[in-house]
Amino acid sequence: MTASAATPPEDAPAFRLDNDQLAFRFTATLSDRYGTPVERLPVPGRLDDWLAAGDLAVGGEQATTADLASAHRLREAIHRLGTAIARDEPMREEDRELLNALLREDQLCPQLTEAGLSWRPAPGRHVRGALSRIAHDAVMLFGGPQRGRVKTCENPECQGLYVDTSQGRNRRWCSMNVCGNRAKKARFRGPRTTTAAY
Numbered sequence: 001m002t003a004s005a006a007t008p009p010e011d012a013p014a015f016r017l018d019n020d021q022l023a024f025r026f027t028a029t030l031s032d033r034y035g036t037p038v039e040r041l042p043v044p045g046r047l048d049d050w051l052a053a054g055d056l057a058v059g060g061e062q063a064t065t066a067d068l069a070s071a072h073r074l075r076e077a078i079h080r081l082g083t084a085i086a087r088d089e090p091m092r093e094e095d096r097e098l099l100n101a102l103l104r105e106d107q108l109c110p111q112l113t114e115a116g117l118s119w120r121p122a123p124g125r126h127v128r129g130a131l132s133r134i135a136h137d138a139v140m141l142f143g144g145p146q147r148g149r150v151k152t153c154e155n156p157e158c159q160g161l162y163v164d165t166s167q168g169r170n171r172r173w174c175s176m177n178v179c180g181n182r183a184k185k186a187r188f189r190g191p192r193t194t195t196a197a198y
């Protein structure tokens with residue numbers, strides 16, 4: 001496949017950027033994994049667009065097909081790890097190693113910005129550095145005190161990841177605007193049409 005990095009298709013699906021956790025915003029670039037999956041990073045140019053939308057595009061480097069393949073691998077590893085943690089199941093060693101290797105190979109520099117602490121890639125490795133930042137975000141979450149708040153969305157077709165920061169730890173959806181609304185609409189239509197409503 002030789003899709004041009006500079007010209008993403010006009011009908012490329014919009015990004016979902018409403019997840020507060022960087023690593024999970026990234027896993028949301030493939031949505032409805034267990035229904036009709038929507039791939040929001042179909043070509044390298046859309047990876048560039050996503051990094052730019054999240055203030056992760058540090059330089060003018062464009063993603064290659066190999067970068068996109070690495071991004072997809074990282075994304076699915078984070079999704080499997082987060083799902084295992086949410087379900088209190090063992091993590092796959094290959095997935096842990098993929099994240100750990102990325103962090104070993106690509107050093108990130110902590111920088112103090114107006115917004116607080118920001119981990120920046122070493123100069124000259126922008127796309128790979130951005131992937132390392134995403135891996136770093138996942139590692140800090142999965143290995144840190146918020147680990148117990150990692151959950152999967154209750155929409156069976158979505159099962160997207162989020163961090164439940166609600167006081168009662170009773171949040172059910174990856175996004176109130178997407179899966180919360182779907183569930184609400186399904187309820188209005190009655191229990192028999194629940195699956196059809198998605």
Ligand SMILES: [Zn+2]
Binds near residue numbers: 155174179
């Ligand atoms: Zn969801």
